[in-house]
Amino acid sequence: MTTAPQHLASVFVELAGGGAPGPPGVPTLLARLTRHSRELLGVRATGVAFTPTSRDTPQVAGSDEGVRRLEQDSAAWDEGPGPACRRSGTALHSTALAGSVARQRWPRYAPRALALDCTHVAALPLRxxxxxxxxxxxxxxSGTPLTGDLMTLGQSLADFAAVTVVREHEVEAGRALAAQLEHALAHRVVIEQAKGALTARHALSPDAAFTVLRSYARSHQRLLTEVAREVVEGRLDPRRPAR
Known part of the structure; x- marks a missing residue:
């Protein structure tokens, strides 16, 4: 199996997140990995599941929709070559899907893969x-044996893509955390502003002003930040009875 060096280089550039403005995102990177690995390795289809920790919901992609659904179900079942490979951290070499080993180990996965006109499966860890x-x-x-050279190139693609996907996952997690902190800070600011307004208006201590806000929110089954915002805007005075 040979591949033009220039084409191979362009594939690695794309797997690194290049070739498009802005961050590609994890789903895009996984889709690129399945598309290019299928093309470069000459196999019937490829699928990938990315699960950075056991607490994370797997993100799945496939070179076609049937394979994507299969790998999604495989992740949900925790059955199949993908989950087995992730657990062990080592490559799973060519296994006949119609053989007794596959049918015993993967009783749901193997028939589904055979129905997609596939006869053999292998898996490579994203390290x-x-x-x-x-x-x-x-x-x-059966016409495309999963040889050692093919597995070596496949592992190189998987390793390279893993670094990029993990990096992008960390960036996305950082963005989400920043948004959460910004949201929490905005809520805290409006509550402090409302405490200041009540302190000035009714000669309360800051702690007493907060108790008034919290008691009003609880008794009226409302969010504390909503009550605080109305106090700041002058639309509510929780110390006065409603008219």
Missing amino acids: GHSGPVGALVLLAT
Whole structure:
């Protein structure tokens, strides 16, 4: 199996997140990995599941919709070559889907893969900085043997993509945390402003002003920040009875 160096280089550039403005995002990177690995390795189909920790919901992609659904179900079942490869952190070499080993180990996965006109499967770990973060699944026909050279190139693609996907996942997690902190800070600011307004208006201490806000919100089953915002805007005085 040979691949033009220039084409191979362009694939690695795209897997690194290049070639498009702005961050590509994890789903886009996984889709690129399945598309390019299928093309470069010449297999029937490829699928990938990215699970950075056991607490995370797997993010799945496939070179076609049937394979994507299969790998999604495989992740949900925790059954199949992908989950097995991620757990072990080592490559799973070519296994006949119609054989007794596959049918015993993967009683739901193997028939579904056979129905997609695949006869053999292998899996390669996505190796992150601190351990496996997913697996790249190779589905082949009897006319495309999963040779050692093919597995070596596939592992190179998986390793390179894993670094990029983990980096992008960390960036996305950082953005989400920043948004949460900004939201929490905005809520805290409006509550402090409302405490200041009540302190000035009724000669209360800051602690007493907060108790008034909290008591009003609880007794009226409202969010504390909503009550605070109305106090700041002068539309509510929780010390006065409603008219």
